[in-house]
Amino acid sequence: AWFTDPALVRVLALLNSDGGEGRVAGGAVRNSLMGLPVADVDIATTLKPEAVAERANVADIKAVPTGIEHGTVTLVIDGKPFEVTTLRRDVETDGRHAEVAFGADWQMDAERRDLTINALYATAEGTVVDLVNGLADIESRTVRFIGDAATRIAEDHLRILRFFRFFALYGSGRPDAEGLKACARAKDKLGKLSAERVWSETKKLLAAPDPGRALLWMRQAGVLTEILPETEKWGIDAIPGLIDAEKAFGWTPDALLRLAAMVPADRERLKVLAERLRLSKAEAATLDYWASAPEIAPKLAETAFDRLLYRNGPQGLTMRLKLALAGARARGLGDADALAFAGLCQRLLARVQKWQKPSFPLNGADVLAAGLPAGPKVGTLLGAIEEEWVAGNFHEGRAKLLARLEALVREG
Ligand code: ATP
Ligand code: MG
Numbered sequence: 184a185w186f187t188d189p190a191l192v193r194v195l196a197l198l199n200s201d202g203g204e205g206r207v208a209g210g211a212v213r214n215s216l217m218g219l220p221v222a223d224v225d226i227a228t229t230l231k232p233e234a235v236a237e238r239a240n241v242a243d244i245k246a247v248p249t250g251i252e253h254g255t256v257t258l259v260i261d262g263k264p265f266e267v268t269t270l271r272r273d274v275e276t277d278g279r280h281a282e283v284a285f286g287a288d289w290q291m292d293a294e295r296r297d298l299t300i301n302a303l304y305a306t307a308e309g310t311v312v313d314l315v316n317g318l319a320d321i322e323s324r325t326v327r328f329i330g331d332a333a334t335r336i337a338e339d340h341l342r343i344l345r346f347f348r349f350f351a352l353y354g355s356g357r358p359d360a361e362g363l364k365a366c367a368r369a370k371d372k373l374g375k376l377s378a379e380r381v382w383s384e385t386k387k388l389l390a391a392p393d394p395g396r397a398l399l400w401m402r403q404a405g406v407l408t409e410i411l412p413e414t415e416k417w418g419i420d421a422i423p424g425l426i427d428a429e430k431a432f433g434w435t436p437d438a439l440l441r442l443a444a445m446v447p448a449d450r451e452r453l454k455v456l457a458e459r460l461r462l463s464k465a466e467a468a469t470l471d472y473w474a475s476a477p478e479i480a481p482k483l484a485e486t487a488f489d490r491l492l493y494r495n496g497p498q499g500l501t502m503r504l505k506l507a508l509a510g511a512r513a514r515g516l517g518d519a520d521a522l523a524f525a526g527l528c529q530r531l532l533a534r535v536q537k538w539q540k541p542s543f544p545l546n547g548a549d550v551l552a553a554g555l556p557a558g559p560k561v562g563t564l565l566g567a568i569e570e571e572w573v574a575g576n577f578h579e580g581r582a583k584l585l586a587r588l589e590a591l592v593r594e595g
Contacts, residue, residue, distance in 0.1 A: 186215070186309055190260035191224055194267070195307040197238050197258075203230040205267065206289075206304040212311065213300050216321050217353065226267045227304065229287040232256050235267050254285055271295060276338040279375060290314050297335065297342050298349055299327045324355035332365035340372040341380050343406060348388040351397035358400050367404035374409065378461040381410055385460070389438035395422045398445075413446040413456055421445065424513030425506065434505065439469050444506055448474040472499030479507040479531070481524050486576050488531050489538075493573055497535045504528050504535070543569050544581035545588065553585075553592045564591060 186192075191207070198205025208227040215221055228235060232248070235256045239246035245259040254269035270292040275282040286292070289304065289312065296302040299317040306312060315329045326349045328335045328342070336342050343366045350358050357363075373381065388394055398419045401407040408415050421444040429436060446456065453474050457467035476499030477491060491500060508528035514521035545568060550561045568588055572579050579587075 186305070188224075188263075190263045191265065192307075193244075193260055194226060194258055194265045197242055197244065198226070198228045198230060198235070198267070199307050203228060203234070203238075205230070206306050206312065208268075208292075208304050209296070209301050212303040212305045213317075213321065213353070215305075216303070216311070216318075217324075224265055226265055227270055227289075227292055228267055229270055231285060232269055235269070253283060273338060278337055278340050278372060279377070294329055296329060297339075297345055299329055300325075300349065300353060302329055324353055325359055326350045326354040326362070327359045328362050328365070332359075332362045333368065336365050336369045336372075340369060340376050341384060343369060343373060344381065344384040344388065344410070347397045347401050347406065348384060348391065350400070351388055351391035351394045354397075358397075363400065363404055366406055370404065370406045370409045373406070378459065382460040382462060385410060386438045389441045390436055392436065393426050394441065395419070395426060398422060410460075411442075411446065411456070413452055417445060417447050419445050421506070421510060421513070425509040428505065428509035428512055431512070432508075439466060440502055440505060443470065443473050443502055444509070448478070450474045469498065469502075472496065473502040474499070476500045476503050479503050479528060481520070481527075483527065483531070485531070485534060488534065489576065490573050492535065492538055493540060493577070497538060501532065501535055504532050508532065541577040543572060545569075545584050549585060549588060550592075553589050555592050564588070567591075 186207075195205050195207075205226050205228040207224055209225050211221045211224040230238070232251050232254050235258075236246045236248065239256070239258055247257040247259065247264075249255050249257040249266065250268075254271055256267050258265045258267055269285045270287055270289065271283040272286055272288070272291040273282065273295045274284045283295075293302040293304070293314040296315075299315045299320045301317075302315045303317045303321070304312040304314075311318065319325075320327050326346060328346070346358070346362050346366055388397060391397070398407060402414075402419060407419070422441065425441060425444050428434065446453065450471060453470045454467070456462075457470060462470070472495075476495045479500075488500075505528075508525055511521045511525035511528060516522065545565060547561050547565060550565055551557060555561055555564065568584060568591070571587070572584060
């Protein structure tokens with residue numbers, strides 16, 4: 184159905200005239216053949232980037248030179264971006280970045296792509312062009328390197344992670360044996376990649392509907408400990424239970440929660456992980472909230488939980504609760520304690536949803552009004568009274584707290 188998109192038809196018409204040719208390439212063709220939703224439509228063309236921009240100009244289509252040196256011009260129609268990339272071949276690679284040359288040869292362009300399922304084209308007429316035996320692999324859901332696996336990995340080590348990511352997303356059965364072996368052999372090369380590329384690819388892998396099988400094979404190939412040594416003693420055993428819980432409760436798949444399920448809740452080690460893989464500030468903070476929040480105790484009372492919520496905030500505790508709930512469910516039926524704990528976690532999660540942080544009725548001005556001179560003691564005293572108020576489950580009102588404050592100031 185995506186092929187009838189008028190914006191796409193217009194882009195293809197623009198390219199398919201006066202000796203030029205453009206075809207839909209890569210992920211869009213793969214997904215539509217598999218009956219899966221198509222996110223963005225990439226287009227390959229025999230025209231040079233300048234010619235693409237020039238044609239767009241004449242047709243009054245917005246052209247953004249998003250990666251001229253890679254041959255990519257993004258055309259924007261009806262607010263929809265289409266990445267149009269000139270056919271290329273890799274001329275030089277050091278395993279980390281490739282130098283590309285433009286060409287007009289579809290076979291060459293197909294062969295420099297990573298996987299057979301990613302190297303199909305669809306013409307403007309809707310004909311699928313298969314130059315690397317990708318259709319058979321789409322059919323059998325086989326994730327396979329184009330050409331010799333070891334050679335393709337040596338050209339770009341990131342392909343190791345892409346192999347497992349695409350296996351997680353589209354593979355069935357076992358991973359292709361030759362590819363798996365080549366990944367295992369080249370695993371120590373992953374350390375040479377930039378942290379950004381590794382994390383971005385890892386995140387996509389973790390966000391797959393079910394990364395469980397791929398992670399098992401990655402562990403088996405020694406690839407997982409190469410990028411996430413923190414998983415070594417901890418492991419990925421919690422992943423299937425988490426995926427089950429996500430489905431059962433309709434939680435949005437969350438790469439960071441899945442990562443948390445695989446690594447120890449240790450602030451220091453997570454800081455090292457975040458720095459090594461260059462996580463964003465927000466991502467690092469999320470993991471830190473999680474590790475800072477206390478573990479959920481088996482018989483935690485709801486009032487005690489409210490105090491934890493007040494002190495820790497909802498974010499880290501929610502992660503704790505989800506992982507605890509997933510773990511308890513995985514321990515399973517027949518285990519009465521696990522069932523009871525799962526029930527408790529569910530109630531507490533509902534409680535977080537409704538939670539509104541109570542606001543402490545006193546402030547610094549009250550302390551000054553009570554007669555304490557300005558200075559560091561003001562905050563200390565205020566904090567002590569707030570603690571008492573929290574310990575009393577937020578029941579004391581302003582009048583009582585003011586009386587308590589005055590008593591404390593009088594005592595000195
Ligand atoms: P999605 O965007 O849905 O994750 P995709 O197939 O579009 O999947 P991208 O990473 O966007 O994947 O890459 C677009 C295409 O470029 C791929 O289908 C593949 O043909 C090619 N490609 C991307 N990265 C590499 C790489 N490291 N080595 C070789 N080819 C690659
Ligand atoms: Mg894409």
